[in-house]
Amino acid sequence: MKHPLAERFDGANEILAEIDSRIPHSRDHRAELRATVDAYHPERLRLVVTEIVEETATTTTFRLASPERVTLPPFLAGQYVTLFIDGTSRPYAIASSPARLDHYDLTVRRVPHGRISNLLIDTVRAGQLLTTTGPLGTFHHNPLFHGDDVVFLAGGSGVAPAMSMIREIADRGLDRAFHLIYGSRHATDVIFRDELGMLAAQHPGITVDHVIAEPDADWAGATGYLTADTIRSRAGALDDRMVYVCGPQALYPYALTQLTTLGQPRKRIRFEANGAPSDPAAQSHWPTGADPAGEVTVTVGGTSFRTPRCRPLLDALEDNGLRVEAACRSGECSLCRIRIVKGEVHTADEARLRLSDERFGYTHSCVAYPISDVELDL
Numbered sequence: 001m002k003h004p005l006a007e008r009f010d011g012a013n014e015i016l017a018e019i020d021s022r023i024p025h026s027r028d029h030r031a032e033l034r035a036t037v038d039a040y041h042p043e044r045l046r047l048v049v050t051e052i053v054e055e056t057a058t059t060t061t062f063r064l065a066s067p068e069r070v071t072l073p074p075f076l077a078g079q080y081v082t083l084f085i086d087g088t089s090r091p092y093a094i095a096s097s098p099a100r101l102d103h104y105d106l107t108v109r110r111v112p113h114g115r116i117s118n119l120l121i122d123t124v125r126a127g128q129l130l131t132t133t134g135p136l137g138t139f140h141h142n143p144l145f146h147g148d149d150v151v152f153l154a155g156g157s158g159v160a161p162a163m164s165m166i167r168e169i170a171d172r173g174l175d176r177a178f179h180l181i182y183g184s185r186h187a188t189d190v191i192f193r194d195e196l197g198m199l200a201a202q203h204p205g206i207t208v209d210h211v212i213a214e215p216d217a218d219w220a221g222a223t224g225y226l227t228a229d230t231i232r233s234r235a236g237a238l239d240d241r242m243v244y245v246c247g248p249q250a251l252y253p254y255a256l257t258q259l260t261t262l263g264q265p266r267k268r269i270r271f272e273a274n275g276a277p278s279d280p281a282a283q284s285h286w287p288t289g290a291d292p293a294g295e296v297t298v299t300v301g302g303t304s305f306r307t308p309r310c311r312p313l314l315d316a317l318e319d320n321g322l323r324v325e326a327a328c329r330s331g332e333c334s335l336c337r338i339r340i341v342k343g344e345v346h347t348a349d350e351a352r353l354r355l356s357d358e359r360f361g362y363t364h365s366c367v368a369y370p371i372s373d374v375e376l377d378l
């Protein structure tokens, strides 16, 4: 039968004949391609805890490696993996160096009343197997756009991605200026203090300033918070340097105000995604009169359950044994996308929705809150 292309394009017959002649000698590359993609971007990793280090009274590092002792997928300093545990998941920044792919270090700080951080610290032991995603996330250094002279404002365990960046500079001998300004409540809360001091002493490009909010009498360094004055006195003029920010949620609006005071353009500030908003009802488009503590009914397929309005839909679904794929739990990665069939939902400012999602009624369940009774399609 004559191919329809033959009448429309000069030379089509010759091209089709050439393709036909090659097919018997060609290989199907799909399996090889899949294996290559899986090696670099695996959906799931099964890892064993090889070491547990108590960093501070409230912070523990879990070293994870392949049980088969094979090299782990590569990542960019600043990226995270999501850990699956107890019917839910949490993203944790990789604190180790991307130059050392025999392990990933995940540094976990106890969150008061936090189910997963306390579960990890209290129950996970060396030798235990854990499941994670492969490395993910956009909060990483890009030399082309971010330059080789950067400032990092960290608070608490938000120092983990900075640690990965600093360790990479040391391991690879990178010619990069990296200034970490690291805020902690007490000096005893500082994570990686000895190693940060050692790396800063050994590498002229690495500068570390600790800022302690509630110092003891013998603390000789900077005190208070990461104010504009502190940033300016430590880092000097920002001069359009890229500034990374990672820490507790309260740090973000605070740091933005301080950096704006210093004239730093918004496009030269990078915030790490940091969970669902702790008070979604405080957002300007939360519907007037909707009591965040009030309960509504969520219906999925043949199942219905009650949940408070202030509970993210992703958490509410997990509470009721319904699993949705998720990674960042911050509105960024879009893996937790669900469709709102019926009812009203508050989608938090954090959600990076695509136009098509908005148009066809999808939202990111990790940062979406049911305002009325809702029906969902997972």
Ligand code: FES
Residues within 6 Å of the ligand: 325, 326, 327, 328, 329, 330, 331, 332, 333, 334, 335, 336, 337, 364, 365, 366, 367
């Ligand atoms: S889990 Fe990433 S957007 Fe919801």
